Amino acid sequence: MNKNITALYNIAQKQTRKIIGLMSGTSLDGLDIALCAISGAGENTAVKILEFETINYSEDIKTEIRKVFAQKTIDFQHLALLNEWIGILHASMINESLAKWNIQASEVELIASHGQTVLHAPKFLHQQEKFPNATLQIGDGDHIAVKTGIITLSDFRQKHVAAGGEGAPLAVYGDYLLFSKKGENRIMLNMGGIANFTYLPASLNAEEVFVTDTGTANTLIDIFTKQFFPEKSYDKDAEIAQRGIVNQILLSELKNDAFFTKSFPKTIGQELFNKSFVDLALSKTKLENISAPDLLATLTRLSAETIAEAIQFVVKNSGTPIEEFKVYMSGGGTNNPLLVKWLKELLPFEFQKSDDLGILSDAKEAVLFAVLANETVAGGHYNFGTNKGIPSVTMGKISFPD
Numbered sequence: 001m002n003k004n005i006t007a008l009y010n011i012a013q014k015q016t017r018k019i020i021g022l023m024s025g026t027s028l029d030g031l032d033i034a035l036c037a038i039s040g041a042g043e044n045t046a047v048k049i050l051e052f053e054t055i056n057y058s059e060d061i062k063t064e065i066r067k068v069f070a071q072k073t074i075d076f077q078h079l080a081l082l083n084e085w086i087g088i089l090h091a092s093m094i095n096e097s098l099a100k101w102n103i104q105a106s107e108v109e110l111i112a113s114h115g116q117t118v119l120h121a122p123k124f125l126h127q128q129e130k131f132p133n134a135t136l137q138i139g140d141g142d143h144i145a146v147k148t149g150i151i152t153l154s155d156f157r158q159k160h161v162a163a164g165g166e167g168a169p170l171a172v173y174g175d176y177l178l179f180s181k182k183g184e185n186r187i188m189l190n191m192g193g194i195a196n197f198t199y200l201p202a203s204l205n206a207e208e209v210f211v212t213d214t215g216t217a218n219t220l221i222d223i224f225t226k227q228f229f230p231e232k233s234y235d236k237d238a239e240i241a242q243r244g245i246v247n248q249i250l251l252s253e254l255k256n257d258a259f260f261t262k263s264f265p266k267t268i269g270q271e272l273f274n275k276s277f278v279d280l281a282l283s284k285t286k287l288e289n290i291s292a293p294d295l296l297a298t299l300t301r302l303s304a305e306t307i308a309e310a311i312q313f314v315v316k317n318s319g320t321p322i323e324e325f326k327v328y329m330s331g332g333g334t335n336n337p338l339l340v341k342w343l344k345e346l347l348p349f350e351f352q353k354s355d356d357l358g359i360l361s362d363a364k365e366a367v368l369f370a371v372l373a374n375e376t377v378a379g380g381h382y383n384f385g386t387n388k389g390i391p392s393v394t395m396g397k398i399s400f401p402d
């Protein structure tokens with residue numbers, strides 16, 4: 001037998017596995033690296049974050065990714081080169097973190113690598129009948145396995161598409177296993193580039209679990225902060241937006257997009273929520289000369305209202321009184337005081353952070369991918385029934401180091 005199969009077999013039987021979860025999100029800010037100790041599997045999964053850090057992408061890395069990111073027409077060779085290069089970069093970032101934490105590669109059982117999303121094109125976006133939902137993450141897992149010496153699971157989204165999903169959101173699997181609580185209706189809200197949330201019913205019934213993207217969270221705010229202030233990559237603490245006034249005409253034009261009226265669940269990325277999306281609305285409303293504070297206030301309000309409306313829809317459908325829900329926030333948007341203030345005004349819930357459930361908000365997505373890898377190797381008994389958008393499959397391709 002191949003010694004790697006034996007190793008995997010032994011890893012699957014261990015009580016506790018050390019798994020590194022990696023997430024590099026659509027904000028292109030860097031690579032989140034979470035070293036987790038995961039015990040059990042399925043509903044008995046327990047996670048302890050042993051170490052966590054974000055390694056920021058250099059301007060060079062961001063520039064190279066932006067050449068292909070969410071674009072319809074690209075230099076094909078550049079995509080192929082990036083696929084290898086990002087795999088190598090992520091591997092060296094992991095090695096750097098392990099050295100910093102004084103941990104040997106041999107002490108880590110698995111790596112779970114999300115990769116860098118370069119295109120997300122569900123069918124409703126590409127609208128080509130004969131083609132399925134499509135999504136593409138790069139940074140090949142073989143490079144990570146070979147360069148770290150650790151068995152690596154990667155490319156999680158393809159199985160989801162193969163089984164009928166849109167390839168996202170995948171957070172629901174880990175959210176369900178880690179955060180479901182009998183007697184409490186929970187909304188796990190992540191606000192990264194794009195916002196998504198998982199609804200975890202108090203009944204624990206997997207068929208009632210729900211997950212969807214809601215649209216832009218920080219993506220548009222980041223793009224226009226950079227446009228007005230090239231030295232800034234985001235509107236830190238909403239300093240600029242707080243000085244502005246929401247332009248209602250522009251807001252309703254932005255909310256007029258078909259994405260917001262499309263039925264739930266749905267997923268999206270910068271293929272829709274990009275500079276042209278806002279430029280078109282500015283030109284339609286003849287507001288091209290809007291001030292930076294007013295535009296950023298309006299974009300922040302767009303995020304708040306569309307997140308709130310999506311959550312209200314799910315709450316209404318659940319038939320449970322609105323006051324019986326709790327929201328647990330994660331992702332960079334949690335640090336945007338204006339976005340959070342407006343969400344609290346729009347949704348009469350108790351708001352907390354995923355930190356209050358023992359998982360550091362910034363680390364949550366990386367941890368959730370470690371949990372997906374744990375399921376693929378040691379679990380695999382999901383049963384979301386006929387639940388829309390949540391196929392009951394395990395995900396990830398396995399790369400051996402040699």
Ligand SMILES: Nc1ncnc2c1ncn2[C@@H]1O[C@H](COP(=O)(O)OP(=O)(O)OP(=O)(O)O)[C@@H](O)[C@H]1O
Pocket residue numbers: 024025026027028029190191192193194195218219221222233234235236237238330331332333335336337365
């Ligand atoms: N102090 C802050 N004030 C305002 N915004 C902030 C602050 N800190 C972080 N952010 C926002 O959070 C973003 C990063 O969020 P995060 O790392 O969760 O995104 P991501 O994981 O790349 O995205 P996704 O989950 O959509 O893939 C930044 O680009 C910024 O817009």
Ligand SMILES: CC(=O)N[C@H]1[C@@H]2OC[C@@H](O2)[C@@H](O)[C@@H]1O[C@H](C)C(=O)O
Pocket residue numbers: 025026117119120135167168169170171172192193194195196213267268269365
């Ligand atoms: C295709 C892709 O990378 N989508 C991301 C993105 O960022 C947030 C939202 O859009 C979500 O659908 C997804 O990530 C999280 C981790 C998910 O799959 O749950």
